[in-house]
Amino acid sequence: MADPNRPFVPPVPRDHDDATFSEMVPFRSKKIKLFKSPLFLLAVLAAVLAPFMFSLFNAMLTARSAQDALNAMITSNIIAVFFIVLMFQLMFYLYVxxxxxxxxxxxxxxxxxxxxxxxxxxxxxxxxxxxxxxxxxxxxxxxxxxxxxxxxxxxxxxxxxxxxxxxxxxxxxxxxxxxxxxxxxxxxxxxxxxxxxxxxxxxxxxxxxxxxxxxxxxxxxxxxxxxxxxxxxxxxxxxxxxxxxxxxxxxxxxxxxxxxxxxxxxxxxxxxxxxxxxxxxxxxxxxxxxxxxxxxxxxxxxxxxxxxxxxxxxxxxxxxxxxxxxxxxxxxxxxxxxGMSAETMGSIVVERPGAPHAAPMPMAPAMAPAPQPVAAPAPPVQPTAPPQATTPPVTTPPPQAAPDAAAPAEVLMLNIDGMMLPLRAGGRLDLAAEPALGGRGAGILGSIIPHPTRANVLGLKNEGATGWKAKLRDGSMQMIEREQSIRLAAGVEISFVDGLRGAVVKLG
Incomplete structure (x- = not known):
């Protein structure tokens, strides 16, 4: 417990001009996981195989018989094939x-x-x-x-x-x-x-x-x-x-x-x-x-x-x-x-706005941009009236908000047994907390996430214990496993567990 009589001293911020211990000894950093990196696998293999191949080379040069030299040569070729193939595979893995x-x-x-x-x-x-x-x-x-x-x-x-x-x-x-x-x-x-x-x-x-x-x-x-x-x-x-x-x-x-x-x-x-x-x-x-x-x-x-x-x-x-x-x-x-970004230096187009195959998706109300007012046109110049006639003042109509092309055309809801749950960016789905389901929603958790570049595209991320099964608008089926997301759109149906299904519908 802190001493109440000790004067409060605010923490001194770290001088970012100085390197930390983990920056100077990066493999000791607690913020990286060496064993989960495929690069670590390749590097360790190189560290083990390179000395071994040198030993095979020496064995081939000093072999007492031609058969021993041939065996060392074939073993060296097997290792070379394995390592080159692994590098090709790692290249594909890191790209994908x-x-x-x-x-x-x-x-x-x-x-x-x-x-x-x-x-x-x-x-x-x-x-x-x-x-x-x-x-x-x-x-x-x-x-x-x-x-x-x-x-x-x-x-x-x-x-x-x-x-x-x-x-x-x-x-x-x-x-x-x-x-x-x-x-x-x-x-x-x-x-x-x-x-x-x-x-x-x-x-x-x-x-x-x-x-x-x-x-x-x-x-x-x-x-x-x-x-x-x-x-x-x-x-x-x-x-x-x-x-x-x-x-x-x-x-x-x-x-x-x-x-x-x-x-x-x-x-x-x-x-x-x-x-x-x-x-x-x-x-x-x-x-x-x-x-x-x-x-x-x-x-x-x-x-x-x-x-x-x-x-x-x-x-x-x-x-x-x-x-x-x-x-x-x-x-x-x-x-x-x-609903995630591909990041492929332009080699992939992920549902360009306005593309014929891209179905329009609603924007969550919280994510909709505020409408910008449009300045009203200046009133016409009135001709000078005779002295005996008094012209009433011309009033300018109040500025009207221009319609926003990106504004949401519909609000999405999840219909589960007649119970309507809102689907808004940043929201949470916790069916275990719904008394009307009588405990059938235990373990069904999710979060509603916006697309990283298109706020009017929403996804539902599975954070529960089991996978879900979804029926898309084209009738195809998709499995949404833990930590995977499905794009939300009116007409999508999600089966969470047997007997518990939800349909994405638009409100209004």
Missing amino acids: RPSRSIWVYLIPFVVVALMVYFPFILGLFILVFREILPGDVSSILQGNQQPSFVPLFIAMFFGAGLMEELLKAVPILFGAWLAVRAIKDPSKAQGGFYNLLHVRGPLDGALMGVFAGGGFILIETAFQYVPNMVATIYQASNDLGAAMTGALLLLLPRVFGGIVGHMAYSGIFGYFIGLAVIRPKQRWRLLLIGYLSAALIHTLWNSVGTISFALQYVIAGVAAVGLVGAVLKARQLEASRS
């Missing part, structure tokens, strides 16, 4: 800026890598697509003669395009199934398993696809193509240096090409999987479009070289445009759904 940990997206990476690595799982796909279906690529590529385009295209379509794109999409499809099940039954939208694996929309799908493609590249390049190249060159020349050079010359284009290769194909398919989650009326059509698009681009990349090598530039360009377009559109959809 999803509201989930990077560990969530590393799950598809690990799952696909394990599926490709273990022969039993991969063998099931090979049995279906390369033995039952006409996807036996090895029979087409046998011999020294250049295969013709049509038979190679057919074999690649089944044996590479359809097979590999479905394999990479398995964890994403499973996550989409979890999301669809939760939309039908909001009680399923909880638990660590659901939070880690479910697909929230196109942004999750595209990013998971990029990571799944990275897992495929890691196993295919580092464990198959590079070791085979090393063994082939060494057996032919007995030259360890030539084998190492050949492996490096193959490793770099395969890994760098992965951004417009396996990452692009599975990223495109993942986008359509996520789109099918939020657009259930066209779910199967969207899945088919995404699957066939990814498989077709993949197949063309593998087969157009028989016509002209220059055509591979075209296919790589198509894959690049497809992937970037999917990522940008996914970000635009996410920003529109959540």
